[in-house]
Amino acid sequence: MAQLADSEVFRAFATYAVIVLVKMMAMSLVTAYYRLTRKVFINPEDAAAHSKGGDPKKYIRTDQDVERVRRCHLNDIENLIPFLGVGLLYALSNPELSAALLHFRIFTASRLLHTVAYLTPLPQPSRALTFVAGYLVTLSMAFFTMRSLLYL
Structure with missing residues (x-):
């Protein structure tokens, strides 16, 4: 546990995970x-x-x-669970801090903007673009995690 607490990547992941989780809780x-x-x-x-x-x-x-509002909340749940699981594994795969921060920040921004686009509501494709951005970030983290596992 001490190694995780010392990892800048893990601390960054934990920070952005808490932000999106609190945002999801606020939807309730x-x-x-x-x-x-x-x-x-x-x-x-x-x-x-x-x-x-x-x-x-x-x-x-x-x-x-x-x-x-309920659909927006459900969309958060559908996207945050994969982000949390994949993001944790990604953080543990020892990525570069700058790459990890880019992934975490884009995902967090995409979810915050998705909520604004959903609740305002902004015209499409604003909501779709924010959804796709977050989805692609999670896929990217999954790809880099798998790549790091295959090259151990």
Whole structure:
């Protein structure tokens, strides 16, 4: 563990991993905000708690804005899990610090910009480009990790 803590690449990975994880966690709060402000719930007990004596069934529905936030959050989950796994293995494969920082920074920026593009919403292809950038970074790290393993 001490070797990992001394590794600049691992510390960089950990820093950017925490940034994107906190951003993903924030999406839960954004979803809750949208649900509460629009009185849109999926569970009967939540609808009943917020119906103030009215018919709770009218609050069990979908809303376009709530669904947009949920899809953005799901997209984060789909992309962060591979980044965390591949990024950890990449960080452990002893890459050059400058290359590792480039990978981690591009991925982090792409996810932050993806959220802005998704929630604003910005016209396409802005969201698609930010998604592809992050996806390609993860593939690049996977490639370099596999290459380093094959040349041990």
